[in-house]
Every structure is written in C-alpha cells, then in structure tokens.
Amino acid sequence: MAEPPVPRPRFHDLVTADGTPYHRIARMPEAGLVTSTVVQTCVRYAEPDRCRFCAIEEPLREPDGTLPVKRPAQLAEAVRAAVRLDGADRVSLTTGTGAGPDRGARYLARCVRAIRAAIGPAVPIQVTCEPPADLAALGLLREAGTTAIGMNVETLDDRLRRRWLPGKARVPLAQYEAAWEHGVRVFGRDHVSTCLLVGLGERPADLIEGARRLVARGVHPFVVPLRPIPGTLAHRDGLTEPPPARVAMITEAVDALLAAHGLAGGAGMPRRAAAVG
Template structure:
C-alpha cells in the first residue's frame, strides 16, 4: 500500500458515504469506518477531500490510486435493544469490520474547559443523546453476545472517562470484563485506563480475563501535555511508567500499548525517540495523527491536522523500530494497536 496516499487519506479524508461512523466520543478519532485493501481504516469523511471512491477504488481526480476501499456496513446488532430498553447502538459501537467498542463511563472529571483534553469530545456524544452516561456490566454482556452472534465481532475495546475514585475508573472495568466474558467466553478484550493509583487493579483486570491493555499518555513531552491536556497532563509521567511496567509484567510484552498523537507540536525526533523508549519497555506506541474533530476545543480554536508528510515520516520511523523489536500491532490480542484503523502504523509495516 502506498504509505504516501494512506497518510494523505488519514488527514484529508475521503468523499464517500459511510454508514458506520463515530462522529464524537472519547479519544482523537472522528471518522467513517472503511476497509482499505482489506485493512481497517477510520478516515475523516470530508466533502472537500480530493479523494473520492468509485467502483470500490480510491481516485484522486482521474488518477486511480491503486487502493481499494469498501465501506463498513451497518451491523445487525444496532437494531437490538437491551432488556431494560436501551438501544444496543447506545451501549457499544462497531469499529472497523469486527471490533466492538464502548465507553463504559461517558463522563469525565476533567471535562471542565480548563481541564479537558483539547482533542476529546467524550461528553459531546452524551449531550447529543447518542449514548448513555454509564453502561452496566449486564448491558455490555448482552450487547457483546448479540454482536458476536449477529455480526461476527472478534474483539472488544472498553475505555472509560476518568472517574473521581483513586483508581480513575479502572476498577469498574474489572466488573465489565467479567460480565462480558461470562456471556462470551474467550472474547479478546482490551481495556483502556489511566494509571490507576493502586497498581493491583492491573493484576485484577488480567485475572478477570482481559487480553490486553492501553494506558494512553498521548504525548511524552511535559510541556505538550500541559498545553493539550491540562487535567490529565498533571498526572506525573512516573505514574505512567510504573503502570506500563506493571502492565508489561502482568500482560506480557506487546500486550500493552499507548497512544502518541502526531500533530500536537512535539519535535518529531523527540516523538520517535520516546517511541523507541516505550518499545524498549515492551509498550507498543500507537502513533496516530491528531484530527481536529467538531466539538473539540482544538477545532474551536482553529487548530489544524498535521501535514500528511509528518504523519508518514513518524509512522514509518516508528514502524521500523517496531519491526526491529519484533513487536507488531497485529500481534496484540485486542484493542487499538491490533485494529490500527486510526493510524497508518500498520500500513507502514508496524
């Protein structure tokens, strides 16, 4: 796959109607879900993009880019409703072709304007009525069972807004994982948490059957963290390092990942050097282009996405480091690094 075109698509998006989208929510992605040459890809759906899709191919004007593109179809489980009357679609969403994703707590203690991560819209989808504030373990189990049975879901991602307890929301995920695995034994699940204070929660998540874990720092540069994530950036880096190390000890090398966002103003050489240190720790650095989605503070303030050439450069360099270390995203059992749709790292060979 042409990594140039793939990087361009990740930033500039494509003109194609997509039935499966996540227009707002936790994290950095605001995208339609498609398959490019059979690989999951989450792309901005942009009516001004120079790329369009005809005959399942990606075209740049009259030039065939050589990439095939199929949109992900609306899954059948979206038409279901829980025993207590909540549409399944409000409990968990399809990501890519076969990943079930949910934000178990859709609120965040850091959502005040002076604390919020500037790329995040976790509470916007709640305000829009697209989801519910808290999903119960029973609801998650019911939806997961249906999604596996009706749509062939192969893995699940559970993230959470930060809660007030010292565990920052991690302990609730132990209950959620246990409930889902009781309904769907063996389903690979990734949880995404902040450093949880008491590191024994990480052991408990593994004991509950969680397959892999993301502890997402977004940037290793403290000045960037303060500017982009005033609340979360106040968590000392030492807490992330302790949590990563415990997670690698418990889950194993390359079953632990973190996001690093491209486009927050960090020096690219520093970003790649930081990724190398993470790889040495056994942590997969999922480098992902920042995209200023509607509802974010960044979009309101006119911040733009990074240059596609920067996305390609960083992704290629980190992919090379990952290959040299024998740590591929495809070897993660579940989660964003396994999916890869929100970045171009897998397309670059990482």
C-alpha cells in the same frame, strides 16, 4: 482512498432485556470490532482541565445517543449479540477518568467479567484507561479476562502536556512509566499500548526517541494523527491536521522500531490506530 462506510450492524436492531437499544451501548466502527465507552463522562472534562482535543461527553447531547454509564449486564448482552450476529472477534472498552485512585479501571474490570461470562474466553478484550494510581487494579483487569490494556499518554513532552492536557499533565510521567512497567509484567510484552499524537507541536525526532524508549519496555506505541472535531477546544482554537508527510515519516520510523523488537500487536490489541478527532 477513503475507506467504505461500515454497514449498520445487525445487533443494533435489538434491545436489551431492560428495553435499552443496543446502539446506545456499543458500536462497530470497523468489521469485527465492537467498542464501548463504559462511562461517557470524565472528571477532567470541565475547563480548564479538559484535554483540548477531547469530545468524550459530546455524544451525550445527541438525541437517542449513548448512555452515560453502561451497566455490565447491558454490555454483556450487546457484545454477545455482536459476536453472534455480526461476527465480532475483538472487543475494545474505554472509559472517562473517574475520581478514585483506580481512575475507572475497577469498573472496567466488572464490565470485562460480565462480558467474559457471556461470550467465553476466545474473543480478546482490550481496555483503555488512565494509568491507575492503585496498580493493583491492573491485576483485577487481568483476572477479569482482559487481554490487553492501553494507557494513553498522548505526548511525552511535559511542555506540550501542560498546553494540551492540563488536567492529565498533573499525573507525573513517572506514574505512566510505573503503570506501563507493571502492565507489561501483568499482561506481557506487546499487550500494553499507548498513543503518541502527531499535531501538538512536537519535534518528530523527540517523538521517535520517545517511541524507542517505549518499545524497549515492551510497550506498543501507536502513532495517531490529531484531527480536531467540533466540540473540542482544539477545534475552537483553529488547530489543523498535521501534514500527511510528517505523519508518514514518523509512522514508518516507529514501525521499524516495532519490527526490530518483535512487537506486532498482541491478542486484543488494536489492528491499527485511529485518528483522534
């Protein structure tokens, strides 16, 4: 059964002190969750480097659409209003990848710090970015008030990485592993996550085995079905959604691994994984 549409949040009726409508800064895709892509551009978005399922820059083509870069003060205003008017109890920030070695993490830390100053310590804030080559950036995120972090690998199969994530595939899996390990030290077990996509041509047994290794590290893997949308190269290529039975089988196996290791999703972690696309 399809989920009911989320009502228009009340904070979307307001504008910031500089006159920017809040709907151009942050969204509420589900009750209680306020989200924003703080930088809506990515150094890998040009072909041939673009992840073939990614549409991060497409909203910039919409009239009155999202801002390319949300300033920390704008985010703080919008999130404070979402908490006050719509009962937001979780914040999730993501970013396109930047050119520096921190890959956008330091700007995320500035945004988190501004939001924390506006809403206080109670509301958890999760961020998502590529693993920074400069691992000190993870400590800056924690000091700023970040509760949990996602560093999404999409697939642990290097062959599929080269096919579907050609730019990100140049970041070795060893860098992801180092960032996950450091992230667990900084944020704690079950406060570091990654997504594993279903629908790229993976072998289910390999995906489940990869999830087992992640869970053993204290990293929470989310099983995410791929649903190609217009504007993505995967949609242009005619990629279709994975069979629901395959998604269900993999999800159940990974859920069992999470339960066996006591990983239920720490404070600030997503309550469920959304489909990509």
